[in-house]
Amino acid sequence: MAAVSSVFRRGLFNGRVAVVTGGGTGIGQAIALELMYLGCSVVVASRKIERLESAAKDMRSRISQQLSLAEGTGSNKHAPDLSVVKCNIREEKEVQRLVSSTVEKYGRLDFFVNNAGGQFLSPAANISHKGWTAVIDTNLTGTFLCCREAYKQWMQENGGAIVNIIADMYKGFPSMSHTGAARAGVDNLTKSLAIEWADSGVRVNALAPGSAIYSDTAAANYGDIDLFSHVKESHPTKRLGRVEEISGAVCFLLSPAASFVSGETLYVDGAGRLYQRMWEIPEHNKSKAYTWEEDSKEGSSNSHTTTSKL
Numbered sequence: 114m115a116a117v118s119s120v121f122r123r124g125l126f127n128g129r130v131a132v133v134t135g136g137g138t139g140i141g142q143a144i145a146l147e148l149m150y151l152g153c154s155v156v157v158a159s160r161k162i163e164r165l166e167s168a169a170k171d172m173r174s175r176i177s178q179q180l181s182l183a184e185g186t187g188s189n190k191h192a193p194d195l196s197v198v199k200c201n202i203r204e205e206k207e208v209q210r211l212v213s214s215t216v217e218k219y220g221r222l223d224f225f226v227n228n229a230g231g232q233f234l235s236p237a238a239n240i241s242h243k244g245w246t247a248v249i250d251t252n253l254t255g256t257f258l259c260c261r262e263a264y265k266q267w268m269q270e271n272g273g274a275i276v277n278i279i280a281d282m283y284k285g286f287p288s289m290s291h292t293g294a295a296r297a298g299v300d301n302l303t304k305s306l307a308i309e310w311a312d313s314g315v316r317v318n319a320l321a322p323g324s325a326i327y328s329d330t331a332a333a334n335y336g337d338i339d340l341f342s343h344v345k346e347s348h349p350t351k352r353l354g355r356v357e358e359i360s361g362a363v364c365f366l367l368s369p370a371a372s373f374v375s376g377e378t379l380y381v382d383g384a385g386r387l388y389q390r391m392w393e394i395p396e397h398n399k400s401k402a403y404t405w406e407e408d409s410k411e412g413s414s415n416s417h418t419t420t421s422k423l
């Protein structure tokens with residue numbers, strides 16, 4: 114069974130409670146596992162409950178094996194709990210229920226990790242209105258609803274920390290412009306909420322994983338499209354990132370080590386965003402330079418320039 118570990122000290126999050134949306138697969142699962150390893154009870158939420166239940170079963174056994182190995186006994190009084198909740202984050206009522214059931218069950222909600230998201234590859238010109246709206250609803254509006262409910266139902270009175278997982282859209286996001294726009298919205302939302310909710314002791318940060326983070330789920334989502342092999346050669350690290358390199362950074366942002374960090378976006382991409390070319394532009398001659406020579410030729414034959422220019 115695959116190991117779970119952390120660079121942080123065991124027990125760091127004992128007695129804490131977190132919600133991780135999209136916590137049954139890929140990066141979300143690694144975040145949930147590391148939080149549990151550190152003592153935090155976790156509610157993982159997803160639209161697909163059967164897949165989530167089966168992932169949760171596996172996660173529970175990985176954690177219980179890991180914790181009992183570490184303790185040297187079969188029991189642990191701080192054993193963290195893991196529950197699953199079916200929730201479509203696009204639906205306001207379902208988000209309200211996700212938060213209220215968490216607070217009812219555990220009596221608190223310390224951390225909220227907005228990891229659920231979804232998009233599809235397409236040039237912008239081919240994205241339908243429906244496809245665009247679906248991606249914005251999930252990635253931007255869904256994240257907003259989750260932040261708002263976590264705040265209103267618990268964190269406004271009790272404080273807490275939120276981490277919004279976004280994407281590496283620093284240079285635009287050609288081929289997934291919808292998600293780039295939505296994630297850039299979340300990037301800005303993060304800053305607004307960090308200010309508006311500071312007086313409740315709520316920290317709000319974002320984390321942008323690079324496009325070179327490998328997970329089986331991400332690979333499967335794009336089917337035959339191989340997103341990863343070319344990334345590796347053109348990456349400063351000459352390797353792919355791992356999900357535990359994201360979960361550790363999330364745990365840092367949730368931990369007291371980041372108690373003075375809020376409104377920040379942490380790029381965890383091995384400098385990939387600074388180095389990579391994201392889109393091949395075919396050879397073309399469509400970009401017309403502005404020149405004074407051409408402009409004055411037009412001016413002599415065109416009366417508007419003589420009247421409209423100073």
Ligand code: ADE
Binds near residue numbers: 134135230251255
């Ligand atoms: N993962 C992808 N889309 C989602 C949604 N709408 N709700 C919850 N998890 C999701």
